[in-house]
Amino acid sequence: MSLNVSNIYTLFPSNKAKFLKRYENELCFKKNSQSWCIKLIDNAWHILTLSDGKVIESINASEYQACLLFLYLCQVITTDQPNQAKILCMDRDYCFAEKNGEYLLEAGVMVNTHGEYFLDIELNKEEIQRFKEDGFRFIDLLLSEIRDSNPRYNNSKFSHRNRTDWYVSSQELKDWQELQIIEKPIIIEKPTYQEPKKNGTKIVMVFVVLIFIFYMIFFQFLTFGKNY
Numbered sequence: 001m002s003l004n005v006s007n008i009y010t011l012f013p014s015n016k017a018k019f020l021k022r023y024e025n026e027l028c029f030k031k032n033s034q035s036w037c038i039k040l041i042d043n044a045w046h047i048l049t050l051s052d053g054k055v056i057e058s059i060n061a062s063e064y065q066a067c068l069l070f071l072y073l074c075q076v077i078t079t080d081q082p083n084q085a086k087i088l089c090m091d092r093d094y095c096f097a098e099k100n101g102e103y104l105l106e107a108g109v110m111v112n113t114h115g116e117y118f119l120d121i122e123l124n125k126e127e128i129q130r131f132k133e134d135g136f137r138f139i140d141l142l143l144s145e146i147r148d149s150n151p152r153y154n155n156s157k158f159s160h161r162n163r164t165d166w167y168v169s170s171q172e173l174k175d176w177q178e179l180q181i182i183e184k185p186i187i188i189e190k191p192t193y194q195e196p197k198k199n200g201t202k203i204v205m206v207f208v209v210l211i212f213i214f215y216m217i218f219f220q221f222l223t224f225g226k227n228y
Helices: 063-073 125-134 136-148 170-179 200-227
Strands: 020-023 026-031 034-041 044-051 054-060 086-091 094-099 102-110 116-122
Touching: 034 063, 044 063, 054 063, 086 136, 086 170, 094 136, 102 125, 102 136, 116 136, 125 136
Parallel strands: none
Antiparallel strands: 020 026, 026 034, 034 044, 044 054, 086 094, 094 102, 102 116
16 A cells, blocks of 8 residues: 555645654654654554543554554544545645545646646556655646646547546545634734723712712701701
């Protein structure tokens, strides 16, 4: 199988790739308070999940299956089941998918000013080996080669390879697109400075009013006493 620790890091979208750390036979990804690592220990592939000081370990004999699980935990793909089609990379004018070690590249090709059409190419053994060695960098080269070959014409080396008998499902596409939504940063509003309320003036005014009322009542009482 062509998925390996040396090439799966090329499948991480740019907004996630910056949280990756690479070592020999080891790859780690951190998101918020969680992190995941895939590494080779004693000829077995270990997936370590670190969360809240706890470590959960999963062991796989197959590097391919371990890579699927790692990509799934890091939310690069939507499932780690080999027999289900998985989008590995996608943009407006291409889609690169995998199922059971087979790969399909859907390439958008411009035809002069007539618009764009899509060609579906299943990777052959040689291309899969190149992908195993170089990761998505090779897929970029393959996309350029397909587009430069004018696959619309029958004499193109890619025109006879066009096939449409396996696609990623619409639900898979919808789920994958959900993973691409960049989380909005949490904005913590800083408390703005407010001048302390000046209550002294109000207290003095209330005190003056009370004194005035007191004297009014007092003088009315004296006047009332004189009259009687």
